[in-house]
Amino acid sequence: QVRLQESGPGLVKPSETLSLTCTISGGTITSKYWVWVRQPPGKGLEWIGYIYYNGGTNYSPSLKSRVTMSVDSSKSLFSLRLSSVTAADTAVYFCARWISPYGLDIWGQGTTVVVSS
């Protein structure tokens, strides 16, 4: 059974870079799309972007200038970097598997990131 687990700092200072990792267990990273979604407190889901197992990426236009995703197939993990963060980036960040176009079928439990000095 495939499982995803997010990890990373829970507190990031304004203007710094948020870095999260999603580790895949119980399955292969290959031939799949891997996604980051976030949810600000009390709000809805926001699509951040995806990375394909071969490194191809697609980012939301609203975040594109600040987002970088990467994948490490040897370690079965993929990562998110979001630069120049502000309080508006405070959210629960989820990683998920995207079975294009059939939905996000497996999700991590989510990790809370607070942007504050």
Place this chain on the structure above:
Amino acid sequence: DIQMTQSPSSLSASVGDRVTITCRASQTISVYLNWYQQTPGKAPKLLIHSASTLHSGVPSRFSGSGSGTEFTLTISSLQSEDFATYYCQQGYGAPYSFGQGTKVDVK
């Protein structure tokens, strides 16, 4: 970008009620529409993909319909575990945007 709009934003219902949630896309998305259920503090769960196909393990009281720009999620007989927030998502074109959510709570 494709905008997804759900209605209503919230609704109150009782166990056994039939519940319908609507999702509209700002442009045609064929049948590339997915539905998710999220309970507080948990990750969303995929309910339906391709507008009407139940994801594995999802109870048959959930159903979806629609194509083009208008879609519906129906719960035929609401159960206690169904009180949650429901999101639609388009899978037609990146960025694969979500609706704003519909919260189903106890009447």
